[in-house]
Structure formats: structure tokens, C-alpha cells
Ligand SMILES: Nc1ncnc2c1ncn2[C@@H]1O[C@H](COP(=O)(O)OP(=O)(O)OP(=O)(O)O)[C@@H](O)[C@H]1O
């Protein structure tokens with residue numbers, strides 16, 4: 334609606350103001366287009382190179398040209414026929430899925446509690462959770478590793494997953510979204526006889542679906558592409574996640590870029606699927622509908 | 627026996643006492659309206675009855691049980707919120723059925739009950755819709771339906787009409803009143819609109835600063851206000867208060883005119899306010915006039931005209947005829963019948979009878 338409005342207004346204004354305005358406007362327009370175009374190129378180039386490289390023979394991998402000299406699909410055949418790829422794919426899928434579900438549940442549970450209940454120390458708890466956002470993963474991997482080692486979690490799904498089962502960012506996001514759910518709903522549900530968990534589950538949670546969808550996309554992508562920690566915590570190649578596994582194609586002397594890029598190209602498919610599934614939940618105005626007209 | 631009783635109800639928020647020993651008895655089936663200016667504690671009182679707010683002191687009794695320590699769902703109450711708070715992700719039917727969650731009815735009984743309520747509220751064909759597809763008035767009805775479906779001992783309404791436009795508000799006012807006739811549940815209704823209070827209530831409770839000022843039928847609070855606050859709060863436009871001094875069965879007004887008010891129990895020399903409603907003070911011939919001044923504004927309402935009169939710098943609101951009203955700038959004399967006047971202690975505001 335608004336875009337249509339502005340277009341109509343812009344064009345009628347231009348008609349009234351004559352050609353000078355039109356020229357000025359088209360110059361501004363051109364600059365804007367150029368910036369957007371440049372941005373678009375920057376975003377697309379890596380993907381284009383990934384696909385292009387996956388179609389190249391090893392000898393031309395270091396050619397800058399985007400178009401392969403002899404495009405072929407043998408890399409795909411090789412990767413898909415290499416048994417390890419499926420194993421890594423499944424590992425990644427399991428880990429990313431479980432982590433996503435865990436984050437959706439626990440982040441929103443904690444976010445809800447911090448938002449809708451008043452209790453002593455609530456603020457301190459919240460600040461403590463937030464402050465963990467300031468610590469980069471690179472600093473955390475050593476304590477995580479020592480912890481995993483002493484608990485015997487090295488080389489296990491649990492070892493790969495445990496640091497990410499809940500995230501401070503997710504808690505923060507969900508808390509902020511629950512702030513938009515008016516207390517009236519919660520009180521109405523309390524009068525209707527729901528217990529506190531039912532209120533969370535069947536009243537509050539459905540009202541923050543857009544946030545859940547955003548969080549799901551975020552967490553899934555984050556775990557799907559996670560590299561550093563899975564690399565450190567696993568030595569057994571059958572437990573590798575996809576990014577770790579792909580990077581192991583080849584050795585120190587000879588990295589097989591065309592195979593890595595082929596694997597990477599295939600591995601973007603699930604992220605696309607997740608995005609397409611969840612993005613339709615990201616619609617605004619769900620909460621407002623139950624309120625005053 | 628009273629159906630709902632508040633005994634010495636006190637509420638303290640962070641060391642500030644906002645309700646000071648509220649006492650109220652409500653009979654079974656009564657429609658009671660809590661009214662008062664913003665911040666006087668109406669919502670707090672209602673929320674304490676509902677169990678959404680902890681009781682600091684005193685007792686709440688519903689249908690013969692002290693409910694202070696009961697969960698909201700166990701109090702046999704239902705509440706309609708100002709924002710309606712109907713669940714946006716559920717259909718109307720699901721919303722209404724939520725009110726029946728804790729009941730022991732069978733599925734078929736529940737469905738029948740929902741259909742019955744929908745029928746009463748005239749929204750049978752809306753049951754399959756989601757709240758986003760409803761108008762403001764329809765959402766309001768769903769909220770009422772959700773409360774009604776449980777047939778609670780007490781209905782609680784917190785300013786349910788304040789989000790509706792004037793016309794719809796009037797219509798819903800009437801509908802809620804009719805609904806009450808029909809279902810006969812006890813209703814506690816909160817509003818800050820005195821017209822709503824007057825038109826709907828069996829009895830009105832007027833509150834100010836956490837104190838009850840007066841409890842009575844609309845006619846009682848209108849015609850025999852307990853103090854000058856009630857006198858001015860109820861009725862629009864507000865009652866005029868004229869400064870004066872009481873002595874020997876008469877009040878000498880600020881402009882020197884003496885009005886006989888015989889038989890009042892007040893000491894001589896007591897500063898008082900003489901209260902007279904706009905409809906009781908009318909243009910009068912010079913000899914019979916109580917006050918005289920100039921008309922500053924005349925507002926024709928059709929059947930009559932509101933006249934704002936400047937009397938020695940003080941604005942008095944009077945009523946004049948609908949036909950041939952006085953005009954702005956006219957000099958005018960105003961008269962009133964002492965029987966229509968109210969006398970208040972200027973210091974305490976209490977009525978002097
Ligand atoms: N959660 C709270 N914490 C502290 N003070 C509160 C709280 N809720 C209400 N109060 C105070 O209690 C007093 C009564 O509030 P209440 O909401 O009952 O007023 P009200 O009569 O419903 O007013 P309104 O017409 O504006 O809704 C007010 O002074 C308010 O500031």
C-alpha cells in the first residue's frame with residue numbers, strides 16, 4: 334500500500350514540477366540502484382563462485398573465471414557416491430534439528446519467565462544471561478573442551494550440541510517479544526483455569542510465532558554452518574558435521590576445492606528448506622488481533 | 627445474605643496504601659458499578675476480587691466463602707478486560723470454550739452451552755471466525771461470551787466499553803443491561819464514566835483516592851449526594867458550588883444574597899458550599915434572582931439551553947429554555963428553589979442535612 338502511495342505521489346509531483354525535478358530524481362534513482370546492485374553482486378558472488386567451482390575440473394579451480402571451461406557434474410557424482418558425505422549430512426541434520434528445538438523451547442521458557450514473572454534477582458539473572466553475549470566462542474572453546482573431556486563427552490553428539498542447546502541471544506529475543514504480549518491475555522487465561530505452563534504453552538507461545546520462526550532460522554543456520562567447536566570436539570570422522578567433514582576433503586598439501594564447493598552447494602539445500610518453512614510464520618500483527626479493534 | 631462482600635479491604639503497593647479499608651456488600655443478582663476518577667482504585671478492587679492481585683488486608687467473600695487464598699479459577703468469577711484479551715490464534719468457538727476448561731461437563735454439554743451463549747449474544751454465525759476477522763463490537767461480545775459461558779457467581783467488567791466509539795458504546799451498554807436481566811448473575815462493573823454508571827447500575831459505588839465516597843442507587847447518589855465530591859462527580863454538567871457562610875437557618879452567599887436553608891445542623895459562621903445543579907438554576911426576574919451576571923456562552927441542546935454565566939468572575943452553569951434562549955453578553959438574573967439546593971461543609975465537603 335505504502336509503496337504504491339509513494340510511487341503515485343512521486344510521479345505526480347514530478348509531472349507538476351517539470352523536467353528538472355525528473356532529472357534530479359532519476360539521478361538519485363540511479364545512484365540508489367547502483368548501490369543496491371553493488372550490494373546484490375557482493376551477496377551473490379560467493380554463491381556463484383561456489384556453484385561455478387563445483388562444476389570445474391581440479392586444474393581450473395584457481396582460474397578466476399566464473400564460467401567453467403568444461404562444466405561437468407562429476408564432482409556431484411563423486412561427493413554423493415562418497416559414503417562419508419551422507420554420514421556428515423545426517424550428523425549435521427540431527428544436531429541442527431535437536432539444537433533448534435531445544436532453543437525454541439528453553440529460550441522462550443526462560444524469556445517468558447524473565448518477562449512475565451517478578452521475582453527477587455530477576456534483573457541480575459537477566460543481566461548475567463545477557464553478559465554471556467559479550468564472550469566470543471573462541472574464548473569459550475577451551476573451557477568447553479576441558480569440560481567435555483572430564484565428562485567424557487568428546488566425540489559424541491551431546492559433546493557437539495551441549496554449548497548451543499540454549500543461547501543468551503535467543504533468551505533475549507524471546508523476552509523482548511513476550512513484552513509485546515499484554516498481561517491481560519495471561520490473566521484471562523489464569524481466570525480461565527489454565528496452569529502456568531499451559532498459559533505459556535497455549536496462550537503466550539502462539540502469540541510470538543514470528544519470533545519463534547526467526548529464532549528457528551537463526552539457530553538452525555548457526556548450527557548447520559558451525560565449524561570451530563565441532564572440529565575441536567570430534568576426532569572420529571564418522572561424527573564430523575558437514576562443514577568439518579567437507580573441509581577434510583583433501584589434505585594439507587592439496588585441498589580439493591571443487592569437492593568442498595560441491596558439498597557446500599548441496600548442503601545449502603536444507604537451509605533453504607528451513608528458511609522457506611519458517612519465513613511464512615514471520616507475519617506481523619498476530620498479537621494485535623485479539624485486542625481492541 | 628450478601629453474595630459478594632468486601633470487608634476492610636486494604637491494598638498496599640510498595641509501601642503506598644492505595645485502598646483504605648473498603649467495605650461493600652453486594653446482593654445476589656445485583657448490578658453494581660464502581661465509578662471514580664482515574665487512579666482511585668477501581669481496577670485494583672476488581673482485580674483483588676478476581677484474584678489477580680494479592681490482598682494486603684481484609685477479606686473477600688464470594689457466595690459465602692472467603693476467597694482470599696483461592697486461585698482465580700476457583701473463585702467462581704469471570705472477567706471481561708478492557709482490551710478484551712480474546713486469544714488471537716483461536717477461533718471464536720475455541721475462545722469461548724476456554725472458559726469451560728475447568729468445568730466437568732462432557733464435550734457434548736460444552737458444545738451445547740457454547741451454542742446457547744452464542745445464541746444469546748447473537749454471534750452464532752461468527753463461531754468459526756478468528757478475532758482478526760471481527761469488528762470491535764463483535765470482539766467485545768466474544769469476550770463477554772467467554773465470561774458468560776461458565777455462568778459464574780460474579781461477573782467482573784473492567785471498563786469494557788472504553789475502546790468502543792460513542793454509538794457502539796451506547797448500544798453495548800443497553801445489551802449488557804438486557805443480558806443482565808436475562809442471566810441474572812451478579813455483576814461488578816468498573817468505569818470512569820458517570821453516564822455509564824448512572825444508566826447501568828442497580829447501585830453505584832463512588833470511589834476517590836482509595837476510599838468509598840458513597841454507595842447508593844443512581845437516584846440516591848444523584849439527588850442526595852453524601853458530599854461535594856459525589857455531587858460534582860455525578861451528573862453532567864457538574865453541580866455548581868457557591869461559596870457562603872451559614873448562620874441562623876440561612877446561607878449568606880459570596881455576593882451578599884441570603885438564602886433561607888432552615889433546620890440544618892450546622893454552627894453559625896461555618897463556611898459552606900451551596901450546591902445547585904444546572905437544571906435547577908434558571909433565568910429569573912430581577913426581584914427573584916439569587917445571582918446576577920452576564921452570559922458568557924450559550925449552548926443550545928435542543929429541548930433546553932446550557933447557559934454559562936459569569937457571576938463576579940465565577941462561572942455558573944444554568945439551564946434556559948430551548949426556544950429563545952439568552953445570548954452571550956446578555957445581563958441575566960438566575961434563581962433557584964432552596965428545596966433543590968444542597969449544603970456542604972466547605973472544609974470537609976460533607977453534606978449538611
Ligand atoms: N502494579 C502497581 N504498582 C504500584 N502502584 C499501582 C499498581 N497498580 C496500580 N497502582 C496504583 O494504585 C492506584 C489505583 O490504581 P487503579 O488501577 O486501581 O486505578 P483505577 O481507578 O482503575 O484508574 P483508571 O480509571 O485509570 O483505570 C493508582 O494510584 C495506581 O498508581
Ligand SMILES: [Mg+2]
Nearest residue numbers: 668669670784
Ligand atoms: Mg482501571
